[in-house]
């Protein structure tokens with residue numbers, strides 16, 4: 001559809017050489033004004049970009065020239081004029097309409113603007129104002145061409161996801177926002193009921209139970225661009241409300257789910273102009289943590305972790321020997337070309353390892369002729385020779401339980417791959433991480449907690465451990481990982497109500513509590529449940545990565561801060577006593 005309305009003929013930023021000679025009417029924001037005394041140039045902005053308006057006594061009436069000379073930045077104007085080619089020397093490659101300008105015959109202010117609190121137009125290289133200030137003045141910030149590009153990319157990605165899934169025969173079905181809690185490992189946002197004193201809805205942490213019930217109800221393939229809410233202690237890269245591409249399908253195994261998710265991801269990357277290929281390689285969770293120290297490995301880089309325990313000398317330092325005696329391991333990375341790391345670099349890497357829980361970092365470097373450094377004592381020259389490696393390599397090692405060495409070596413590896421000269425082997429490294437453990441042990445509560453969520457099916461080969469040794473049981477749970485980022489998670493679900501009850505019991509949920517919280521799911525599973533499974537892709541993160549943005553806040557129109565505040569509109573906010581009373585609530589000091 002054309003951009004024409006009653007007030008304008010074109011969008012300013014869409015004018016091109018093909019429009020030369022045309023009379024146009026435009027509406028937009030005053031981006032920049034250059035008053036050369038007698039002649040005025042204004043850059044006019046709308047969502048398509050910028051066009052130069054030129055005001056000159058030769059073609060602009062006096063009243064219009066006066067308006068152009070006095071109009072403030074960010075004011076909304078309607079203008080009329082003719083499109084002309086700009087002189088060769090005056091073409092501006094930074095403008096979408098670089099080759100043309102509009103010679104203005106009339107201008108009218110329709111939306112006066114106060115002096116903007118933060119600038120929308122920036123000179124090249126000019127720093128952005130502090131983020132807090134930008135979030136407070138979100139409207140002005142949202143006018144920035146970079147954010148407009150991100151938000152428009154987001155729109156295209158949303159449309160493309162919908163089209164792709166609809167073409168694969170998935171039905172878009174909405175599930176409630178006022179819900180019964182679905183546990184996904186975070187706290188619920190609660191909504192008090194006015195008509196039922198003392199009762200609460202929860203905002204959905206995900207549509208998990210509803211989408212499973214849709215499978216039981218026979219809808220076969222579901223998707224939803226779902227808004228989810230999780231009240232977590234916020235980390236820098238989380239938002240309390242976020243968007244998932246949520247998928248569920250019946251009569252499927254994990255392979256079917258991988259295929260659908262791969263098709264969605266290929267489509268999304270294509271929409272952003274990045275061709276990628278599927279299928280993606282697979283790693284088990286065990287392999288991923290063994291080789292990369294983490295369950296979301298960045299496969300663009302090498303620097304794999306190795307078990308160095310067999311190479312530790314019998315007369316190595318006491319802490320190494322006692323670690324091995326306690327059944328722990330010495331693991332490390334043989335980093336090619338890193339022998340030149342300075343004392344300062346090594347201190348930095350040591351701090352990274354310690355920050356992740358390690359006691360310290362052992363190193364040895366291989367110069368042209370020989371190994372040197374404290375690691376020579378730990379492994380001996382024979383040990384180091386047996387490890388392989390060549391001149392210019394650096395060995396970095398850590399001792400301890402896997403729960404310590406994995407995060408420490410992941411931290412070391414992450415630091416190494418960011419060093420100058422380290423090149424990724426490919427721009428896009430996707431993989432599936434599969435066979436996660438079913439449970440994690442929560443040190444604080446001493447309880448098992450689901451590694452994914454409590455509806456995930458145990459791995460059929462491990463069902464025997466479910467009661468006996470739950471920590472050993474793997475799950476039919478898989479994650480999609482891209483360049484070290486988790487893009488989403490999913491699983492094949494439990495369909496047997498008895499197994500589902502067992503899982504709840506192992507999680508320490510009492511029988512009456514099971515009935516109260518999950519009775520509707522158990523009843524559903526008992527009503528004839530097809531085998532089913534699904535996935536959810538973190539849509540905000542995907543958009544951020546495809547936009548080349550560094551913060552989720554740059555791809556969400558009205559985001560929250562890391563402290564879960566909306567600074568522009570001012571939320572959360574206290575409510576008055578009468579409203580609280582109506583909800584049967586009282587705030588304690």
Ligand code: ASP
Pocket residue numbers: 184205206207208244247453489490491534535536
């Ligand atoms: N509900 C899960 C989540 O939000 C995804 C899934 O299992 O489909 O992470």
